Amino acid sequence: MSLLDVRDLSVRYGSHEALHDVSLSIDAGEIVTIVGPNGSGKTSLLRAIVGAVPISAGRIKRASGLILGYVPQRLHIDPTMPMTVARFLRLRRGATRDQIASSLSRAGVPDVTDRQMADLSGGQLQRVLLARALVSRPGLLLLDEPTQGLDQPGSAAFYRLIEEVRRDTGCAVLMISHELHVVMAASDRVICINGHVCCHGTPDVVSSAPEYRALFGSGTGGALALYRHDHDHAHGHSHHGHAHSDGATCNHAHPENEAAD
Numbered sequence: 603m604s605l606l607d608v609r610d611l612s613v614r615y616g617s618h619e620a621l622h623d624v625s626l627s628i629d630a631g632e633i634v635t636i637v638g639p640n641g642s643g644k645t646s647l648l649r650a651i652v653g654a655v656p657i658s659a660g661r662i663k664r665a666s667g668l669i670l671g672y673v674p675q676r677l678h679i680d681p682t683m684p685m686t687v688a689r690f691l692r693l694r695r696g697a698t699r700d701q702i703a704s705s706l707s708r709a710g711v712p713d714v715t716d717r718q719m720a721d722l723s724g725g726q727l728q729r730v731l732l733a734r735a736l737v738s739r740p741g742l743l744l745l746d747e748p749t750q751g752l753d754q755p756g757s758a759a760f761y762r763l764i765e766e767v768r769r770d771t772g773c774a775v776l777m778i779s780h781e782l783h784v785v786m787a788a789s790d791r792v793i794c795i796n797g798h799v800c801c802h803g804t805p806d807v808v809s810s811a812p813e814y815r816a817l818f819g820s821g822t823g824g825a826l827a828l829y830r831h832d833h834d835h836a837h838g839h840s841h842h843g844h845a846h847s848d849g850a851t852c853n854h855a856h857p858e859n860e861a862a863d
C-alpha cells in the first residue's frame with residue numbers, strides 16, 4: 603500500500619474552493635514535487651495532508667504508523683525574542699539532545715546548536731527547519747517551497763541535501779517548488795496542480811504535457827530536458843518501484859484524477 607493516498611480531495615475557504623477532486627498517492631522512498639501557479643492550492647494541499655486545514659470533501663489515508671515531517675513555507679520568529687536553535691528544536695515533542703544533534707548534523711548544520719534563531723542566514727534557517735522536521739524520523743517529509751529566498755547555489759545545495767536525506771533515511775518526500783528546472787530534475791514524479799491535478803508523471807512527461815505547457819509555457823521544457831539528462835546520469839532514473847513512474851498521466855485520460863475543468 604502507498605504511504606499516503608489522497609482521494610477526491612476538496613478544500614474550501616468560505617465560498618472559495620481552493621482545491622477540488624485532487625487524487626494522488628505517494629509511495630515509500632520517492633521524491634514527488636508539486637508545481638503550479640501562484641494561488642493554485644499547493645500550500646492548501648500540504649496543509650490538508652498535515653491536518654492544518656479541514657477538508658470539505660474526499661479522504662486522506664495514511665499508512666499505519668506513518669510519521670509526517672512538515673517544513674512550512676514561512677516561520678515567523680520575533681527577532682527580539684531570544685531563542686537558541688537547540689531550544690527551538692526541543693519544542694518539538696521534547697526532543698533529546700542526541701536527537702537534536704543528529705538531526706542538525708543530517709541537515710548539514712551541526713555547528714549551529716547554540717546560535718540564536720534570529721542570527722541564522724536564510725540557508726541555515728531552512729536547514730534548521732529541516733532538522734526540526736527530521737527529529738521525529740518521518741516516513742514522509744513535506745516541504746513547502748523550502749528554498750524560498752535562497753540563491754541558486756544555495757537552493758541547488760538544499761535539493762542535494764534532500765536527496766541525501768532520502769537516501770540515508772529512506773523517507774519519501776513531497777515538496778512544493780517554483781524552481782522548475784532544478785527541482786524537477788531531483789524528482790521521481792511531478793504533480794502539476796491548478797485547483798485540480800492538471801497532469802502528473804515523470805518530469806519529462808509532465809514538461810511536455812499540454813496542460814503543463816499551458817501553465818508554464820514551453821520554454822521550461824528545454825531546461826527540464828537539460829537537467830533531466832544530468833539526473834539520469836547521477837541516479838539511473840530510479841523510481842523505487844512506485845506504480846506511477848511511466849507514461850503520460852493526465853486528467854483527461856485517467857478517470858481517477860478527473861478534473862472538473
Ligand SMILES: Nc1ncnc2c1ncn2[C@@H]1O[C@H](COP(=O)(O)OP(=O)(O)OP(=O)(O)O)[C@@H](O)[C@H]1O
Nearest residue numbers: 615616618620638639640641642643644645646647
Ligand atoms: N486561510 C485562507 N483563507 C482564505 N483563502 C485562502 C486561505 N489560504 C489560502 N487561500 C486561498 O486559496 C487559494 C490557494 O492558496 P494556496 O496558498 O494554497 O496556493 P499556492 O499554490 O500555495 O500559492 P503560492 O504559490 O502563491 O504560495 C488562493 O486563492 C488563496 O488566496
